[in-house]
Amino acid sequence: MSEGEGRPEISLRLLEIFDAIMRCGTTVEAAQQLGISQPAISNGIRQLESQTGVTLFERLHRRLQPTEEAVALHEDIKPVFALVRGFAARARDMRQGMSGRLRIIATPPLGHTVAPLAMRRFLKNRDGVSVAYDVRRLEHVIEAVQSGHADLGLALGIDRHPMVNVETLARTHMVAVLPDAASSEDSSVDARFLGSSDFIGLEIESRLGQMVRAAFERDGVRYQPRVEVRYCATAAVLVTAGIGTAVIDPFTAAFQGAPGMTVRSFLPPIEIAAVMITRKGVPRSRLLHAFISEMKTALSDFQAGGARVIAAP
Template sequence: MPAKPDISIRLLEIFDAIMRYGTTVEAAEQLGISQPAVSNGIRQLETQTGVTLFERLHRRLQPTEEAVALHEDIKPVFGLLRGFVSRAQDMRQGVSGRLRVISTPPLGHTVAPLAMRRFLKERKGVSVAYDVRRLEHVVEAVQSGKADIGLALALERHPAVNIEVLARTHMVAVLPKEEKVPGSTVSAEILAQGDFIGLEAESRLGQMVRAAFERDGVPYDPRVEVRYCATAAVLVTAGIGAAVIDPFTAAFNGALAVVERSFLPPIEIAAVLITRKGVPRSRLQHAFISEMRKALSDFQADGIQAVSGRR
């Protein structure tokens, strides 16, 4: 069996530059080398692979079908390399570098920003890339290395990433203030008697709310269905109906015209940390996770005023 060619990253870099910029002149300028060096590199790559990569037409290089197919294969490699260079540059911006955090809305729009405020307060050289997306995007970002830390609710295991429970809590019922609701709890049966705002069936929280209604033998028939708990809280404020949402979103919307009650049957949810498998945590990650744990603990002990400092 013939030996596999030992192709250097430099040759692939030259190939990638020509594919992206179209000419040897532009490729040479981008790489900071001479045009003959680019041409020699392509000839060497063609020799080592045994594949014709470019047709030379009127002093221009026209990529062959094989070149286009091979370039698609190496695109992810150079995406990772550019990400590595960018990350190294970010780390040189300050003493402690850069942290990339992504979260689903219930934590991303509530407790996590307050934890970040504490995290950044004494770290003047730190920068943070922060995004709030749907659960599948959070998992993908952490798995692919685009984010260092992911935050979410109600995801306790996943084959592609590490999941660690930061805190456990329960979903709550929120109702328009004009509704007279005696006691400290509201059942699925009571909510089913009026207009109900449900969470979309494809979401994990939506599935858990539906299962709670079914567990009590109560029909689950939302008048309105929404994607996010925050949207449900806004609709409750508008007097459209009641909803069952996470307690973080409920607390941050407490100033709105809503009444919060414990929901029966109980729906336990976990606030979780998502990290990449096989990658050790940096000191920045450890520091942010510590602040997130404290913020969640403060919230459970004394409510949002304790976390936000509004006491």
């Protein structure tokens, strides 16, 4: 058997006691810092000296004087305990939602409007937090959350999905947007009014596009867009240019609002849900809970500002 073989391994706790005494200078202060008794500190040092076979302290007038060997050994373990203290601090920040990385993906109606407002407040006073943020189409949002490439998805016009969790944050209604020249004095317009002039439709393969088409059909109006676009924001830009009317989500209408465009309620009403999408079977971190809270607040503020948003129960 080689020399030293069979000796008990030195525990991290004994090294922690050694480090505390070297930094504090007395067993009393070391005991207070570690939250243990003074006899436990003294016993730990005796055990460490026994295991190492090295005298670490000279006992002079009820004080412990580090030996040269103790000073040299402490230099070796300083980086270890710096890492331990850093680990503890980072864990505490994570526990309090003040550190970490969050991956968020959203469809344009929320990703370019309300979500950035929530993110601004979320990041304030969280210097240790970073965010990976992307804005994509709905199918990409669902795929990213399902595969674990995103922690949270934000979208409109989806109530459920078999592969992910879908939770409603707020409910609202689509609105009509019209060039000022085609504006109606009424507070609301219907499909017949919009269908009587050039209409800008949403991509029919999209969920919102299908909802708009169904609303036209319910009103007995032929759905025949002069221009078809993929995104609500694009429709708003074309309306502002005077190309035609459109039915889009209220978030885009509010944030894309510009001179030349009028917003009206649309009949028959098209209710849509603002939802968050999360991965099944994965618990939510404190960081994620914190962002969700800010997102709910942002939606509530949007509602308070006069937008037609109904807070989810």
